[in-house]
Amino acid sequence: MNYKKTLSLLTVLIFAVACSTNPFTGKKTLALVPNSQILPMAFQQYDQFLTENKVVKGTADARMIQNVGQKIAAASERYLTANGYAGYLKNYRWEYTLVQDDAVNAWCMPGGKIVFYTGILPVTQNEAGVAAVMGHEVAHALANHGQQRMSAGQLQQLGAVAGNLALAKNPENQQLFNQYYGVGTQVGVMLPFSRSNETEADKIGLTLMAIAGYEPAVAADLWQRMQQQGGGAPPEILSTHPSNDTRIRNIQSWAAGAKAEARKFGVTTFQK
Secondary structure (H helix, E strand, O other), X not given: OOHHHHHHHHHHHHHHHOEEEOOOOOOEEEOOOOHHHHHHHXXXXXXXXXXXOOEEOOXXXXXXXXXXXXXXXXXXXXXXXXXXXXXXXXXXXXXEEEEOOXXXXXXXXXXXXXXXXXXXXXXXXXXXXXXXHHHHHHHHHHOOHHHHHHHHHHHHHHHHHHHHHHOOXXXXXXXXXXXXXXXXXXXXXXXXXXXXXXXXXXXHHHHHHHHOOEOOOHHHHHHHHHHHOOOOOOOHHHOOOOOHHHHHHHHHHHHHHHHHHHHOOOOOOOEO
């Protein structure tokens, strides 16, 4: 059997068996790297990060991050259990940490390890603003976006190998392929894939913050403040994230639906 046929069969097999189900959309997603491998690596990297950065403890802001994180985690558990995914979070190890850093940033590693930088707090302004960021970051972990990105990267590498093998007898065409493949797959596949993950996390995050008792429309106000931070942003087509304008429009259109979902859980008041 030649290399092309072997790689074709391998690709079909990968798509057939290496998938998981997104509990929020019901769609099949790539899962070439299992969570049993990803989570221990994430926890180790998180612990290493904490040893190299200044963790803020015992302050009102640190307690707020903890409080909001616990509420969002509880909302996640409620939603997943109600939708047939009881036990989905059994391997998660929730941890909410505030780090002294001027960067306007926050992140959540696979498995529920969450970091907020102090630099983002002036932009979040209050607890509801923190909940908007927290919901978004937790959504990335719940939807296994890290796993999907790793899987997509592996497929990108597989495509490069397949192309080079197919063109092995034509060095000139092989060179052209290598010249354009990276840019083409980055702009045409990987960046749209990343923006899709960000949009999905925005939508899931609204639902989580609403179930936790926070006003989801606050998220649009947050992104308006992010927009006012200034700094040049690349065109959306060349970015890993949707533009601020796109995010704000999406959030404004989704906020009512998030509150309607929260009411199914008996939530009728929403903190601003």
